[in-house]
Amino acid sequence: MNNxxxxxxxxGLKILALSLLFVFAGPVILYSAFNNQEHPLYIAVLVLGIVCFFLAMFLIFKGIKTLGQAIFDSK
Structure with a gap:
């Protein structure tokens, strides 16, 4: 394996490590949002939780793609 x-x-591993932050933050933020539905910032917290979910999925796919390129790329 060259440099x-x-x-x-x-x-790729750094991207996957970063995605772990959002994998755990997304459900925590959504849980907090659904427990405080009467709070004035409910919508903002809900949107933040949903964004964390999508960001986690994006980073996971990007990290796996980068790992695949590192392992299987013949260049």
Whole structure:
């Protein structure tokens, strides 16, 4: 494995590690939003939780794609 592949592999692992933050933050924020439906910031917190979910999914797919490029790319 050459140096460039190691860098791409490390980048993919960093992206996946970052996605873990949003994987856990999304449900916590949504739970908080649904428990405080009468609060004036309910909609803002709900949107933030949904954005965390979509960001987590995007980062997971991007991280897996980057790992796949590092492992299976023949360049």
């Amino acid at each position: 460039n592949k190691k860098e791409v592999l490390a980048k």
